[in-house]
Amino acid sequence: NAGVTQTPKFQVLKTGQSMTLQCAQDMNHNSMYWYRQDPGMGLRLIYYSASEGTTDKGEVPNGYNVSRLNKREFSLRLESAAPSQTSVYFCASSELRPATQYFGPGTRLTVL
Amino acid sequence: AQTVTQSQPEMSVQEAETVTLSCTYDTSENNYYLFWYKQPPSRQMILVIRQEAYKQQNATENRFSVNFQKAAKSFSLKISDSQLGDTAMYFCAFILNFGNEKLTFGTGTRLTIIP
Numbered sequence: 447n448a449g450v451t452q453t454p455k456f457q458v459l460k461t462g463q464s465m466t467l468q469c470a471q472d473m474n475h476n477s478m479y480w481y482r483q484d485p486g487m488g489l490r491l492i493y494y495s496a497s498e499g500t501t502d503k504g505e506v507p508n509g510y511n512v513s514r515l516n517k518r519e520f521s522l523r524l525e526s527a528a529p530s531q532t533s534v535y536f537c538a539s540s541e542l543r544p545a546t547q548y549f550g551p552g553t554r555l556t557v558l
Numbered sequence: 559a560q561t562v563t564q565s566q567p568e569m570s571v572q573e574a575e576t577v578t579l580s581c582t583y584d585t586s587e588n589n590y591y592l593f594w595y596k597q598p599p600s601r602q603m604i605l606v607i608r609q610e611a612y613k614q615q616n617a618t619e620n621r622f623s624v625n626f627q628k629a630a631k632s633f634s635l636k637i638s639d640s641q642l643g644d645t646a647m648y649f650c651a652f653i654l655n656f657g658n659e660k661l662t663f664g665t666g667t668r669l670t671i672i673p
Contacts, residue, residue, distance in 0.1 A: 547661055
């Protein structure tokens with residue numbers, strides 16, 4: 447089992463460029479999440495998907511879109527990247543109950 | 559809204575000693591989970607231990623144990639016989655058990671184990 451995988455591991459963008467972060471899990475979990483981690487802060491929820499076909503906004507959704515492609519995959523898209531989106535992005539998955547979330551290795555994104 | 563507070567930004571301890579990391583949280587609900595996650599320099603978020611609020615017994619995982627004080631809304635992590643591999647950021651996190659699946663994190667404690 448690979449658990450939760452994310453691609454790419456690193457990315458550098460110029461302001462205004464777009465990109466999609468990919469996430470996949472092989473644990474047959476219903477719920478998936480995208481977080482961002484900034485220096486001196488814990489993780490903040492961007493979007494989540496409680497089940498296939500549903501998505502909801504988290505704490506910091508502005509500037510992002512998501513797609514729950516199927517039960518395994520949950521992508522995060524930046525349509526027009528801004529320097530404020532420079533961060534480390536984590537994907538996670540969980541069953542509904544127990545609510546333990548398992549994390550991917552993260553993507554370090556820099557927007558110049 | 560739920561909040562999680564970690565008041566110790568940094569700690570250090572000698573190898574083989576015991577260290578306790580503090581966490582407090584605020585909620586008006588009764589049914590929830592608490593977690594400690596470890597983030598080593600590799601950046602991976604690793605689950606250390608989990609506590610269900612309805613369980614009075616403190617959770618234990620090998621050298622890691624918690625002191626869960628529900629009335630005080632306190633959830634500290636004790637690491638016994640600390641090892642160099644324990645050097646990491648440690649995050650306390652909270653989630654309600656209502657199907658509201660929003661995990662709220664504290665700001666973390668950077669723990670350094672000194673050889």
